[in-house]
Amino acid sequence: MAASVQAQVKFEAKVSKNKLGVNERLRVDFEMNKDGDNFRPPSFEGFTVVGGPNQSVSQSFVNGKRSYSKTYSFFLQPKSRGNKTIGQAEIIVDETTYKTSPVDIEVTAAVDTPTDGNDAEIAAAENLHLVAEVSKGDPYLNEAITVVYKLYVSPNISVSDWREVDSPNFTDFWSQNIDIRELRVENGEYQGEPYRYVELRKSILYPQKTGELEIEPLTLSISVDVPGERRDLFGRRLYKTINKTVSSSTRKLEVKPLPNEGKPLDFTGAVGKFSFNVKASKTELDASESLQATVEVRGNGNLNLFELPILELPSSLEVYDPERSENVNVSLRGQEGTITENYTIVPTQKGKYPIKPVSFSYFDPTTESYHRLTSEEILIDVKRGPAASSIAGRQGGSSGVTLPSDQFRYIKLKPDLQPIGQSSFFNSPVFWGSLALPILAIPLLIFFGRKRQEIAGDEKGQRIKKADRLARKYLSEAKKKLGDQKEFYEALERSLHNYLKAKLHIQTSDMSKEKISAILKEKGINDEDIMAFTNLLKSCEFARYTPASQVSMEQDYDKAVTVISTLDKQL
Structure with missing residues (x-):
């Protein structure tokens, strides 16, 4: 029976921190799960007791089982720097003496901002850490690196809510965030201690400059539940909720330039x-x-x-x-x-x-x-x-054109030329003709100039020419299938979807006509033209089940040419 009781007794020492400045305070808790007698604290050599012992008791009944906890708390001030040890405390439970394990403490030089061991803000700061993990510290220019922001939470506290206060801009990087569909809590370690962590944000970065670049920190506002000094009627410790702002540290990268040795002349920056x-x-x-x-x-x-x-x-x-x-x-x-x-x-x-x-x-x-x-x-x-x-x-290239052997038959090898006699150019017909020619050419120049303006201003003719090019590009397959109803309308429908895919960079073949109409309306297309386009799609669908004549197919082809030309002008 005594062995069973001994196996159930738990008596241990807990400290608020294992490392502190000589101007800070340390909290020590001696906890037991059974009531005992003759509690004897250690001597606390190297420390001055500035508070305690404070005694607290907590007990509860859950599903008929009794839970009990008793704690003696001390607040200590170190006397000097160096490595110190908190010795063993003793307690007697059922006539058996139990001892805690010694705890090693490192006391450093004074810190700029001293903290007390019972401050809720301090507890949150010591048990909550936001870390930016970078895949590579010395990438090449335009080489992909990843940055993952992890929030580490100690088992001593809990987090109820969080929000972003400030996000990194990634000024010198081409960046893209990775979607995190669901936050998952994982078990891990932080500086050798057991922690829980969650990945809050993931980003891919491509450095656009060489030399030393900085990854700006992520800043969060977090609601943290930390244990307080007050207890309820049953002796259970009450938790206090505080808002804590935490930031990841600024990470620095050394970006290397791409080597010049061996760089091809046609290299355009692909890494x-x-x-x-x-x-x-x-x-x-x-x-x-x-x-x-x-x-x-x-x-x-x-x-x-x-x-x-x-x-x-x-x-x-x-x-x-x-x-x-x-x-x-x-x-x-x-x-x-x-x-x-x-x-x-x-x-x-x-x-x-x-x-x-x-x-x-x-x-x-x-x-x-x-x-x-x-x-x-x-x-x-x-x-x-x-x-x-x-x-x-x-x-x-080789077009397969062969020149005829008699292509130079009109050239005379013996032209029998005669010398031209010398005569006076002045007052000759050629002289007067050269003077009159510019004057006679003026009406012709005016006539041809007006014709050129008419051709340039022929907007309708230009539209027809452009429509013909577009039709040849997108509707050539459909035109070849004229006469075969099924293949013609399948090719026509495919051509209409390919046109929108090329112009809007979307896969419209998987969309309904209503969705296509909404997208065209967002692009500023007239309602009349949208209706004409969707009616053509309906014709393609109906033609699969109802017979269509050659005339109907030709009319639908002409409508497609007109609709594509009209949409192209507006887009």
């Missing part, structure tokens, strides 16, 4: 690890058909901070400005995904046209070296269409 590819949607087609040439960079790095190489295309091909698309995810590993630029190409003449190889260079910080990737040459074979001229052939 990370990438793959590079250039491909065409098709390599054989007819004139007036369109194809897509895609320049793609895939990998991990600063995907938003460099330019893709420009395709070199023959001048005889009609090429539209590339459309850039990004599919990038952000995690603690940095930016990962794909950056592409799509070129719409429309050949106008028969022939073979090469897309020359292009190169892409990047710097890999893990190997600290540059890498250069080069694409393969792509040959576009235009099977049918008007033959290319000799000039187009020389500009655009």
Whole structure:
């Protein structure tokens, strides 16, 4: 029975801090879970007792079980600097003597702001820490680093609420926050002591300057519950809630410049690890058909901070400005995904046209070296269409044009020329004709000038020309399917969605017509034009279930040309 009682007795010493300045105070609690007799405190050698002993008792009954706690508290002032020890206290419980373990204390030089061992503010400050953890202290320029802000909370206190007071600006960095969907409490250590912590904020940073850069601190206002001196009727210690402002420390980085040795001439600032590819949607087609040439960079790095190489295309091909698309995810590993630029190409003449190889260079910080990737040459074979001229052939590559052998048959090798007799130029017909010619040319110049102004002011004609280009770009596939109802309306619907995707950089194929209408309205498109666009989408849907004539398909195609032209003008 005695062994059972001894196993249940708990008697221990707790201190408010293990390290303090010579001008600070220390609190020592001797706690037991059973009532005892003849409590004997240690001698407190090296300290002056400035308060205590204060005795407190707490007991409660939960589910029929009794809980008991008794505490003797002392407040000590160190007499000098150095390493000191709080000796063993003794208590007798059921005729058995129990002793606490000695506690080592380090006393340093006086601190600027002395604190007392029973201050709630001090308890909060000593048990609450906001830390900024940086993945790398010496990154290269444009190399991704992560900063994670963690809040460490001691088991001695609890946090009921928090809010941001001041956020870091990351002035010298390109930054992007990582979404934290749910805060999770984890167990860990802070300076060797057991703590709970939660990750409050995560950010990816790309330094934009070299040299010493600072990561500004994050500042929070936190509601903290700390144990107070008062107790309730049952002897339980009452908690006091205070608002504590905590900040992470300012972190400094030493950003290294990218090396000049081995830097390729076509390097545009890509830092990370990438793959590079250039491909065409098709390599054989007819004139007036369109194809897509895609320049793609895939990998991990600063995907938003460099330019893709420009395709070199023959001048005889009609090429539209590339459309850039990004599919990038952000995690603690940095930016990962794909950056592409799509070129719409429309050949106008028969022939073979090469897309020359292009190169892409990047710097890999893990190997600290540059890498250069080069694409393969792509040959576009235009099977049918008007033959290319000799000039187009020389500009655009081998066009297959053969010069006829009798092309110089009109040049006379023996012209039989006769010398012109000398005569006076003055008063000659040529003399008077040269004087009258400028006067006669004035009416012609006025006539042609007015015609030129009429052509330049022909807004309708310009719109028709632009509409024809847009139609050729987005509706060429639908035009080829005229006559086949199912394939025509599928191609027409796909063309309308591709147009909005190119102009608004959104995936409209996954949206409802109501959502598309709302987006166009936000962009300032007229209600009448929005209705015309959505009606075309409805026609594409209805045509899957109801028969449509050739005339109806041609009318819908003409409507699509008009709608795209009108929307393009407003966008």
